[in-house]
Amino acid sequence: MTAPEAGDAGPDDVSPGAAQQPPPPRRDPHPDAGPDPDEERTQEARAAQRELFAHTPDFILGDGTGFGGSLVGGSQHGVSGGQVDGDVYLGGRTEIHHHGPAATAQDASGEIPHKRLEALAEVFAEGPAFASALERLRDERVLVLCGAHATGRNAAAVMLLHRLGVSTVHALSPETPPATLSAQLTRPGGHVLRDLPLSRNRPLRDTHLFAARDQLRKADGYLVVTVENSPHLPGVTPCPWVPPGARDVVRALLARHRPDDVDALLALEPVTGFLAAPDRRPAEAAAFADSLATYDGGAQALARLADFGQAAVEKQCRDWLSDPATGLRDKAFLLSLAVFDQAPYVLAAELADKLFVHFQRLQHPEQPSEIPVFGPAPEDRLALARAEGELRDEQTEWGAVPQFMSRFRDERTPRVLLTEVWTGHPSARPALVEWLRQLARDGRPLVRTRAAAATALLAAADLPSTMALLVDGWARSRAFGPRVTAANTLTLALLLDLPVVLRLLTQWCSDSHPGRRWTAIRALGLLAPLRPDLAGPALGALAARARVDASSPAEYANLTESAALLLSGGPGRRRAEVLAEFVRLLYLDTPAVRDLALAAFVRACDNDEDGGLVGWYSETGMYEADAARDLATLWRTALNGHTHTRPALDALRVWVYVAGRRADTALALELLLPALVVTADDRKRLDHTLRTMRAEDGGPRPAPADRLLTVLHPVTAR
Structure with missing residues (x-):
């Protein structure tokens, strides 16, 4: 089921989170200060978090796709390692790629031509991680190579197999499901699975690699899988790919195209300046080398080289x-x-015309605004922008649909352009402000999230003005959509080196305006996966609001969901630290904070997604003594709490259902259950829950419940 769209609030809609655990009635001390949360449809916090991550652009998250490379139809076009494959020209022209529908996984696989392997070998720069990766592949037969976009990991994967001396290298379809991977490895030689897409619902587990390794031994084969840096590799120890230096990549390519001029070309001023910049990716360096290879000594050619710099x-x-x-x-x-x-x-073209109307009204208020029905072709508009387009799939709530996607060739352009218009052209601000306000009211999650990301960039350039002109107005809005945009803006602003935003959110948690409070509470809950180091301060701010004990029921539900999100994201070590902080709140704080901690803990336990608390505890937490003790303490306290017993038992049933799908969860529950039994009442409560529960489809009692009854009653359980 998909989350409801975050539009204007409806009086009869209820947050899914609030429906599961009704908070105790509380009075709002400022009923006329803003929106009435009790009569408003809100969006469940986890759904809002997924929406934010799905649509936040790379120029905010900092892991862009890089120069000249994009996954198109199962191939890596542009630059990979030391090879220039396809057109990666970065000058003033449009590149549009059209690709037909994807074939089946079996049909999309095939042998990489030997000539292509030899051509790549001539220019490939190994980099510092290549030798160790080769040894590991030789010993283990299967290797997961992880790295960021445009770092040459795909070329490295092919070259690892080539240097291993295999007779052939077969390219597998990236659509190959991890569970069926071993079935594709029946031929001898090398196999490469490039850019395997991973997600919470499609992880690559160690069990998949065990099966692949067994099959490779039988077939005398080897396999390299390339992935982005991903948390969805349970039990897998990937091999981090360290790309070669930019100078090595440029020299290798020049040696192939202009072997007699390598040193002279490398001595050119634009070249030395380009190579002096830190963290140049191989794709960027290869694209630069491609342009450098056409240098004819003229002024225009020299200017083109200089265009690669910031x-x-x-x-x-x-x-x-x-x-x-x-x-x-x-x-x-x-x-x-x-x-x-x-x-x-x-989308960019449609909303550009809306911005054009605002510019017209600002510059010529006496004239009626109009938009030509027909205008320049996409190729011409993208050429002006030094951008490119390609036809590729976009994920929607109904599945993948083909879309013509556009992007700047230089990934730095969006951030520079938005900052420049906000700080260098203040006369344009009124039009931009009206446009961004319009985007914040849009019914499409992508549009709202992009408005938040753009506003976060503006805040990084001029926080006081951005807060006054945009964010504060959104936060105080009676409509739900603008307040979500305000929360997303402040969350993303913390990724742009604006530590003052955390202080602002802490203050807003106790603000007199309920809209500001709602915005701050929601933003603090979104922080854990993006800034796990701030989960502790965020929980402290939420606890400070709970101490006031004057929240409305909807605000209390918002507090609960946001606190629960802090337990449902981030790396294992950080999550264990937050878990310990929850335990501290049980003993060292007020009853209201204790109530919030338990409600949030139960809410986090009720999330059965792979990234939820149950997944983390099954994979990591149960092996850490302190984390296991803290989790048992929270479970036991919630089960014995007067207002939390029933929702805690419901959450425990969710864990039992998960145990039916995951063996590690079944083991985790068997280890956890004895720690929850301190009194006879504890045993009776758990016994009744396990004996009376039914399968998710309403069928007989699930098998994990029977096993847990055996743990609960080692002798008498039947």
Whole structure:
């Protein structure tokens, strides 16, 4: 079931989280200060968190797709390792890729031509991690190579197999499900599975690799799987890919195309400046080398080389905005594309025209605004923006649909362009503000999230103005959508080196306006996966609000869900620290805070997703003595709490259902159950719950319940 759309509130809708555990009635001390949360439809916090992660652009998260590379139809076009494969030209022209529907996994697999392997071997730069990865592959037969986009991990995977001396290298379809991986490994030689997509619902587990290794031994084969840096690798120890240096990549490619001029070309001023910059990715270096190989000694060629630097990006953005020859509609498109970078082109074009209307009204208020029905072709608009488009699948709530996606070739452009218009052209602010307010009211989650991401960038450039003109108004809105946008904005702003935002959120938790309180509470709950180091301070701020003991029922539900999210995300060590903080709140704080801690803990336990508390405890927590003790303490206290017993028992049933699907959860419950039995009443309560529970489909008692009864009554259980 999908989460409800975050639009304007409806009086009869109820948050799913609030429906599961009705909070005790509380009075709102400021009933007229803003929205009435009790009469408003809200969005369940976990759904809001998934929406935020799904639509936040790479220029915020910092792991962009890089120069010249994109996964298209199962192939890595652009640059991979030391090879230039396909067109990665970064000049002023449009690149549009059209691809047909994907084939089946079996049909999409095949042998990589030997000539292609030899061509790649001629220019491949190994990098510091290659030798150790090769040894590990030789010993283990299967290797998971992880790294960021455009770091050459796919070329490295192919070269690892080639240097191993296998006779052939077979490329497997990236759509191959991890559970059926071993069935694809029946042929001898090498196999490469590039850019395997992983998610909570589609992890790559150690059991999948065990089965693959057994099959590879039988077939005398080897396998390399490449993935992005991902948390969805339970039990797997991936091999981190460390890319080669930019100078090595550039030299290797120049040696192939212009072997007599390598040293002279590397001595050019734009080249030394480019190579001096830190963290150049192989794809970026290879694209630069491709342009450098065409250098003819002229001034224009030298200028093209200089365009690869940050200064060139900044200059280009200034020129776009200040050049009178660039029309208002073109400028509106550039700014819209910056907000909707790597999103459907039609979305950027549609909303660019809305921004164009605001610009017209600002510059010519005496004239009626109008938008030409027909305008430039997408190719021309993208050429102006130094952008490119490609047809690829976009994930929706109904499945994958093909969309023509557009993006700037230089991943730094969106951030530079938005910052430049906000700080360098303050006269444009009224139009931008009205446009972003319009986006915040849009019914599409992608649009609202991108509005929040853009506003977070503006806040990083000028926080006081952005708060006054946008964020504070959204937070105080009676409508739900703008307040979600405010919460997302402040959450994302913390990723942009704005530590003052945490202080602001802490203050807003106790603000007199319920809209500000709601916004701060929601934002604090979204922090855990993005900034796990702030989970402790966030929990402290939520606890401070709970001490006031004057929340409305909906605000209390918001507090509970946000606190629960702090337990449902982040790495294992951080999650154990938050768990310990929850235990501390049980003993060292007020009854209201104790009530919040238990309600949030039960809410977190009720989440059966892979990234939830049950998944973490099954994979990691039960092996850590302190974490296991703290979890047992919270379970035992919740089960014995007068207002929390029933929802805690419901959550325990969820864990039993998960145990029917996961062996590690079954073991975790068997180890946990004895710690929950201190008194005879504890035993009776658990015995009744396990004996009376039914399967998820209403059938007979599930098998894990029978096993737990045996643990509860070692001799008498039947």
